[in-house]
Amino acid sequence: MRYDTYIFDLDGTLLNSIDDLAISCNYALNAFGMPQYSVDEIKSFVGNGVHKLLERSVPNGIENSKFNDVLNLFQKHYLIHNTDHTCPYTGIMDMLSQLKQHGKQVAVVSNKFCKATQELVEHYFGNAVDIAIGESDTIRKKPAPDMVLAAMRQLRATPETAVYIGDSDVDIQTASNSGLPCISVLWGFRSRPFLIEHGAKTLVSRPADIFYI
Numbered sequence: 001m002r003y004d005t006y007i008f009d010l011d012g013t014l015l016n017s018i019d020d021l022a023i024s025c026n027y028a029l030n031a032f033g034m035p036q037y038s039v040d041e042i043k044s045f046v047g048n049g050v051h052k053l054l055e056r057s058v059p060n061g062i063e064n065s066k067f068n069d070v071l072n073l074f075q076k077h078y079l080i081h082n083t084d085h086t087c088p089y090t091g092i093m094d095m096l097s098q099l100k101q102h103g104k105q106v107a108v109v110s111n112k113f114c115k116a117t118q119e120l121v122e123h124y125f126g127n128a129v130d131i132a133i134g135e136s137d138t139i140r141k142k143p144a145p146d147m148v149l150a151a152m153r154q155l156r157a158t159p160e161t162a163v164y165i166g167d168s169d170v171d172i173q174t175a176s177n178s179g180l181p182c183i184s185v186l187w188g189f190r191s192r193p194f195l196i197e198h199g200a201k202t203l204v205s206r207p208a209d210i211f212y213i
Contacts, residue, residue, distance in 0.1 A: 001102055001211050005157035007148055007180070009166035010110035010117060010132075011046060012188030014092050015124065018043050019085040020078065025057055028074035032066050034059055043189050047168045048142075049111035049135050050075065075113065082116055088124055089187050095207035096128040105155045107131040109147035111170070130155060143173035148180065165210065169198035183213055 011017045022042040029036050037045075037057060045056040054071045055061040064070075099106055106129050110117045117134025131154050133139070133147045140146040152162060164175035167188025172195070175182030184200040185207075186192055195203060204210055 001099070001104065002213070003104070003161055003163045005105040005107070005152065005155055005162035006099055006210070007107045007109060007151055007162060007164045009142075009164075009168070009171050009174075010108050010112060010120065012167035012190070013165060013171070013185055014088060014096075014108065015086055015120065016089055017082070017086040017120075018046070018189065020082050021046060021053070023084070024074050024078040024081060025053060027077050028054075028070045029057060031073055032070055034066075034070070046189060047111065047170045050078075050113050052111075075116075079116060079119070082120060083123060086120070086124075089207065091207035093125075093128075095210060096125060098208075098211065100128055105130055105157060107133070107151035107155060109133045109142065109151055109174075111135050111141045143170050143177055145174065145178035148174060148178040152178075163213070167195075169195070172199050183210060 008014055018039055022039045025042055026036040045053050054074060058064050058067050058070050096106060108121050108129050112134050114134035114136040118132045121129050121132035131151050133151055135141050139150060148164060159179045162180055163183060164178060164180045165183045165185060167185045168190050172182050172184060184195045184203045186203055186205050192203065202213055
């Protein structure tokens with residue numbers, strides 16, 4: 001374990017949350033008579049925050065007069081149902097436990113809206129995560145470096161001793177913009193060819209592999 005601080009993406013990296021995201025998205029779309037999507041289609045829409053997920057899902061996106069209504073309904077439904085099917089990926093809990101046992105600092109930064117991010121992190125990981133930062137009006141979303149830098153400031157971490165871990169092209173860009181090395185995970189929402197095409201250099205197949213990077 002060469003790093004002192006491990007900064008993780010949430011969805012597709014620590015949590016398999018795609019079913020609950022898809023259910024809430026389709027619930028909101030259906031309520032307004034809009035077309036619904038398969039889980040795989042929703043998977044291709046996620047990674048840039050809830051607003052972008054709905055922008056990709058609602059016909060005509062933000063130009064649709066019902067866009068904000070769909071967005072608000074999604075958020076209300078998701079906050080109630082975001083643990084119905086969501087769970088940590090196999091090996092995540094053991095990996096986080098090992099990091100804490102070795103005195104490592106752990107943060108989560110997510111484009112998921114802040115309330116849901118913090119509630120999910122507390123629910124599933126408790127004290128295994130030191131800081132959780134989500135989307136809000138006061139901080140730019142990834143791939144901007146703001147969330148990562150804010151977490152590093154709070155943890156008093158330095159770029160030389162920190163690493164970023166995620167499952168998407170957005171995470172690769174975020175790590176680069178933050179001046180951090182990136183570990184790309186292969187159990188999340190994007191495939192190995194996709195990640196390599198978008199610049200992934202270090203890839204892992206199991207959470208425990210992170211220890212050896």
